Amino acid sequence: MHRPGFSTLLAAFAFCVRTETADSQATATRGAVELTVAATTDQHGRLRGWDYYLGAPDARHSLARVATIVDSLRVAEPGRVVLVDAGDLLQGNPLTYVAARMEPNAAHPVIAAMNAMGYDAAAIGNHEFNYGIPALKAAIAQAKFPFLAANVYRADGTRAYPASRMFKRAGVTVAIVGATTPGSAVWDRDKVQGKLQFRDIVTEVRAAVKDVRARGADVVIVTVHSGLNEPASYDTVATRLPSENVSVRLAREVDGIDLINYGHSHRQMADTTIGTTMLMQAKNWAENVAVAHLRLERAGSRWRVTSRRGELISTVGRAESPAVLTATQRAHEATVAYVTEEIxxxxxxxxxxxxxxxxxxxxxxxxxxxxxxxxxxxxxxxxxxxxxxxxxxxxxxxxxxxxxxxxxxxxxxxxxxxxxxxxxxxxxxxxxxxxxxxxxxxxxxxxxxxxxxxxxxxxxxxxxxxxxxxxxxxxxxxxxxxxxxxxxxxxxxxxxxxxxxxxxxxxxxxxxxxxxxxxxxxxxxxxxxxxxxxxxxxxxxxxxxxxxxxxxxxxxxxNPFERATSTTPPAPRGRRIRILATNDFHGALEPRTDSRGVIRGGAVALAASIERASRDCLAECALVLLDGGDMYQGTLPSNLAYGRPVVELYNILGYTAAALGNHEFDWGIDTLKARMRDARYPILGANVRFADGTDVPWIPNDTLIERNGIRIGIIGLASTLTPRTTRAANVKGLRFDAPAPIVADLARKLRTRGAEAVLVVAHDGAFCDRTGVASCEGEIVTFMGELDEKVDAVVSGHTHSLIAARVKGIPVVQARSSGSALGVIDLQVGGEATITVQDVIPDSLARQPRVDSLVRSAVAAVSAFVDEKVAMIAEPMPRNGEQYALGNLIADAQRRVGRADAAVVNNGGIRTGLKAGSATYGELYEIQPFANTLHRLTVRGRDLRTYIERLLDRGEPNYHFAGIAIAYDPARSSGQRLRSLSQTSGKPIDPAKNYTIVMNDFVATGGDGLELARKASRKEVLEVNDLDALIGYLRALPQPVRPPAVDRVVVRP
CATH class of the missing domain: 3.90.780.10 (5'-Nucleotidase, C-terminal domain)
Structure with a gap:
């Protein structure tokens, strides 16, 4: 903590230090040097801690406080600090209004402040054009630093503003490239039309980066007035203008950029890396400073960046720089006189x-x-x-x-x-x-x-x-x-x-x-x-x-939200984490109709819901987007591309982390590894180990992130039921351990590493009452009950249920499935939490163009399959309860194609119901999306009876059968519940006789843990999968297809 008066002395000392050349202040340690890049954006004239509208101090916004932070950095890292801005400097409050409209010939206070601070460069923002090109030109003429805009040209095709600036710092050649959003051609058309051309940011920055690299740049910083990847606010087709918000594209598509400082969107980001490019954004109105620490190591005669990390430093509570206050005093007094004028x-x-x-x-x-x-x-x-x-x-x-x-x-x-x-x-x-x-x-x-x-x-x-x-x-x-x-x-x-x-x-x-x-x-x-x-x-x-x-x-x-407009700033709301949660998306790129006929979900609506919930995350709020697993498997557009469209969707939406679901293993470990490489978010499974108990190196346990100055640890868990809910061969050599002791150990380590909150995202679930608040039972509740180390919140998955509950005081959420809902936990750091689950209803939400395009492309790629008509269905066959007509229909189909005495179908392989009317290939695919190959086993009657008894030991049988009838008494003791087992003709199963049974490969290879195949005298792999068997059967039945009776499994005391 600073002693009284120290910050003032420090600022004065740093101001003197800036008058010397950078290279005289520091020399790099042999072979390595660290550069610090401090960055601001969207200041909009907030130069001093004063609200000109309220006539009162402003404790949150002040470039003069930013200056104090930068001065401290320069003292700590002499000769190694770079200072940049991403635009929107010259417009935004009465101070800039007075400067532009009432005193256009005076020294511009924004430029005076930035000159005093020693900025190295600034991008031109769209609001720089609000007062016209001559006003911008006059401001630039006063600046001791360049205003950069690589993509802005004059009408004659010559460059209107510099594209870059190069200089030495600590022996390293630094290049700064600047660009601005093309939207000014729309928003300030009357001021720029016929005078300036706004070209594509990505294309022009690529050329500028190539140029500075060719001229010897060791480090390339791009400062750009363009949002991350938000949809353009103008019609790019009608206006023929390039995209507005392209910072993510710059990181992805332009080689040679080490750091991107972006602005325009009035959001903030401390540290995100795409490939080898780090992105950061300070909050608007000088509320904080974005700081990047770049470590460089010598590679021959050049330097290269070997590591990078970022942070946001709040201006709240900082002293204001005397140099900036002095430079802006006259303009401040003029503005105060203006706002106190009687009008x-x-x-x-x-x-x-x-x-x-x-x-x-x-x-x-x-x-x-x-x-x-x-x-x-x-x-x-x-x-x-x-x-x-x-x-x-x-x-x-x-x-x-x-x-x-x-x-x-x-x-x-x-x-x-x-x-x-x-x-x-x-x-x-x-x-x-x-x-x-x-x-x-x-x-x-x-x-x-x-x-x-x-x-x-x-x-x-x-x-x-x-x-x-x-x-x-x-x-x-x-x-x-x-x-x-x-x-x-x-x-x-x-x-x-x-x-x-x-x-x-x-x-x-x-x-x-x-x-x-x-x-x-x-x-x-x-x-x-x-x-x-x-x-x-x-x-x-x-x-x-x-x-x-x-x-x-x-x-x-x-109303707790009600506050009067007063002359004093509102009290801080405290530090809050907003956790947005999805789970069990199962490739549901398109909306679906629920049992009540309501259309829910879909990637476009889910994206809009996430964006809306994100906008409500205010300045004091750290946003985290998590998924509870089972992301990819479940629909044709996703499955035929092995989950790639879903990974792309999650990357666009900016997920922070996800749990490893059981269905992530469905296409084998090689495909899972490929999707994990594609994902720009970690897929976590802390309790997945090799058979010998050692960690699986390609499955991360946890991640530690920083959002809005809050360090947050996230631990991910796979379900311990995974070996029974995917093909056994897909998880061969892996074990899925009890999670509680693992989470307790990792939570302690994360807090030691600086985590202020620890979150768990787990592919384990529960079932609660219809409100999701009470009477919750299931694996996630058991885990939380066994946990002896504090965690702050849990995101759940797997059971496709509604959970908005507390277990041992810890909030836990699950948002149904298929993107039909969004879970929201608002967590006060070290305090209380609120839990809600919001329905995702497409009709009430705006479409997100990027996501809409992704969905259209994925669906178009499989449309020939999806729309093929297979059969007419006489009445709906819902997937309700444990025994239902659709399950029997599927069992009949498998028995028919295998020409077997019986068939056994696990309910987990039946994913949704069948509606009345025309049934298409796409709809049937969603019922059976796993493409399980069918096996035919030959077993003795006594082994079949033992198998059924073991099923009944688990409670009400969640299987369907064809060719056999079962009567059982659930009140009897284990091993004695089966009262009768007969063929559908009524003939009892003969213990000594052989019977042929069709099962899918998941069940036949032990996925249900019962392994009837071990008792088989003969095992045959049929050249057909479960979906094809169902389609062939439906086509062979009289039309329209009517549901079979539901009387094959009965309770008989």
Whole structure:
């Protein structure tokens, strides 16, 4: 900890140090040197710890605090620090507005601050063009560092800005290459059209990297104003512009890059490596600094990077650099004078204390300014603070700004009548159901997620259930039809689907403003001089029944999310880990219809759900995406490509880790190793050992990651049942040990290595009550009960069930299967956790273009097989319980193809039900996706009887049979439960006679642990698999196919 006054002395010393040349400060140790790269992005004018709108200190955002951190790094690593920025510097708050619009000839405060800090280079961000090319040119002329943009050219084809900068640091030749998003050609068309060309980032950076390498660069850093891999916010086909967010592509597709500092997306990433390229992103508004530590070793006359690691250093609690404060003091004073200016007046007081239960003028003021600015039919906003107000008398810039406490810009989108109703219904979740035991206000929904729409008239009836509350919805005195279309003005956060409003994400953008909505309100007051409620108020919505309004008013104040807009910053919410969890995806790239006819899941909808849940992970939140195993096996598009499409999907979605499921072994160890190499996330199995008990080197036990400054250990487990749930040959030489002692040991070691939280992802499950909260029983519960070392959360899999429970106080989640749900655990580090499981319903979610393209390609590759019609089915044959008609149908098919006396089918090989109507090859494949080869065994009747007895010892038989009938008494003791065993003709099985039995290879080779084959006098491998047997049988049956009777296994006391 610094002594009082030390940080100030340190900053002054470091500022003096920067005046010397880097090479005079340090020499590399013989053969090795470490460079430190500090990086910022998307500062948007947050130079000092002062909120100009609130007129109060800002403890979270300050480039002056970043400067103190950089100074400390330079003292610790003299001559070995590189400082870069990824753009969006010159626009974003009143300070930059004053600099650009009111004092364009003065020294630019952002450039002055960055000069004082000694930046080496900056990328040009799209917001650099907001005030026009001349303003950008003037700012660049003041900079002592280059602004880089390799992909921006003048209209005549010459380069508009430098592509790179090269220099020596600690004897190492460093090259910095810069680029920017092409989106400026859309967002600032009026300023750049006919003047600048924005070319493909990847192509231009590739050329620039090749150039600097040819000129002797030892280290190549790319600083790029482009997101990671998010979908473009503009139509790349219609605009003919290259992609917007390509940082992942740069890492994958461009050789020779050691480090990518990226920006634009206002997110953060400490340390992710793709191939040999590390990526990092600091949080916007100077909330932290991204720092990369690159170790280089000499290779002949050159240097090469041999290791890399990254971290995020928070600015909170840091002293501000005197050098930066001095450099920006005059601009700061000018901005304070601007925001405290009186810009108008009002003759009456305006209040927002009832804005969420009735229409009020203060909300309509915001809505009307938005609607008129965007020239839209409708407008929407939240009533952010119930304490917002304007007092009668003079109005200052800051007072208007307090009405809108967020940094949102204005957009307008084109929506349908269906989307409008969905939007309002989702907003109405804020209220409980009146007349029931619900609280008047849903305490889980923040007030800032309750939106109000102007331009439409409607009623919210909170006596109705969620989803059915919007009544009398009209626009222009006409009832709204689902197919109607409207333009809707709203803020950029909501336009992106923020707050869970997925029905809005992806809607076409018809207006894309760059001015913050707060500034629009200030401009409106300044223009009118005197504002009155009657100028804006129009009553267009109401809440019924009237008796609900009083309880709702009280409930709003009790809502834990409610906070007044105040002159002091909000208290920190504490450090939180958001765990997003899936399991048992089984290659389900396409949506599926459940037993109630509801379409669920699919890769596109799952991706959108993950993105939405990720957006709700705020600045204090560390995001982890985990999967509980059984990722690949289960559908034609995945299986025929041996799981490659699913690996690609998981890579796109950014999974952190996954458990090793039993079905990961289904295609053999070589294929599993190939998929593990393809995956950019570890697939963990800590309890998988060789037969002699030693570790399996290609199956990692755990991983230790850092997210948003929180170090998180993750341990993965395979099911101990794996040898009984995949072919025995596929796991030959492996054993699957009891997990509790292994996890306890690894958890202790992870905490020793610095883990602040330890998570377990396991392919073991349980079954709970229908809520998923109570009465849970199963392997995962047993494991957690045996665990004697603390872990913080568990992600479960294998049982395809709903779990949102606590075992010994530890949260555990399982999200059904096939991408039909998403588990969410919000874990306070060292504190409490909340657990939810969210349904994934495709109709309510925006499509993700990249994932959509992946799915379309995978499905198209197998469409010829999938769509082939096989048979007509008279009535549904669901997969319910232990004995069902579909199982008997499959057993009959196998007995027929094997021309055997009997057939035995394990229920685990039947994956889903069969619907009525036309049955296609693709649908039948999903019922039996494992391509198990059929075997025919010849066994004596006595051995068959013993085999059935052993099955019955396990409880209700989860097998189906053909050619034999079984009667048993479950109340009898083990080995005595079988009452009768006969052929379907009624003839008893003769203990001395030989019978032929058909089984799939999984069961025949001991997958069920019973190994009837050992007793066989003859074993034959049939030249047919289980799916082909079923298809041939269905085609041979009279059409439509009717379900066989379910009476082959009966209980008889």
């Amino acid at each position: 108008g007046n009002t003759p009456v007081a305006w209040r927002a204390d009832s804005a969420r239960v009735m229409d009020v003028a203060l909300t309509d003021f915001i809505l009307e300014v938005q609607r008129r600015t965007a020239n839209a039919q409708l407008a929407s906003t939240a009533a952010f603070s119930l304490d917002a107000s304007l007092d009668a008398g003079p109005i200052t810039v800051a007072e208007v700004a307090r009405l809108y406490p967020y940094e949102n810009t204005l957009k307008a989108i084109r929506i349908s009548g269906k989307q409008l109703k969905e939007y309002l219904e989702f907003s109405a979740r804020y209220f409980g159901t009146f007349g029931t035991s619900d609280e008047a206000v849903n305490q889980k929904v923040p007030g800032y997620n309750f939106d109000i729409v102007s331009g439409a008239t409607y009623t919210l009836d909170v006596s109705m259930p969620v989803g059915s509350r919007v009544t009398h919805l009209q626009v222009a005195n006409r009832p709204v039809a689902p197919s109607d279309t409207f333009s809707l003005a709203l803020n950029n956060y909501r336009q992106s689907g923020g707050g869970g409003y997925a029905m809005l994400a992806g809607a076409p953008v018809v207006y894309d403003g760059t001015v913050e909505i707060r500034q629009l309100l200030i401009d409106e007051v300044r223009r009118r001089g005197t504002i009155k409620p009657d100028d804006y108020y129009s009553s267009n919505w109401n809440l019924v029944p009237g008796e609900a309004i009083g309880p709702a008013l009280a409930g709003m104040r009790a």
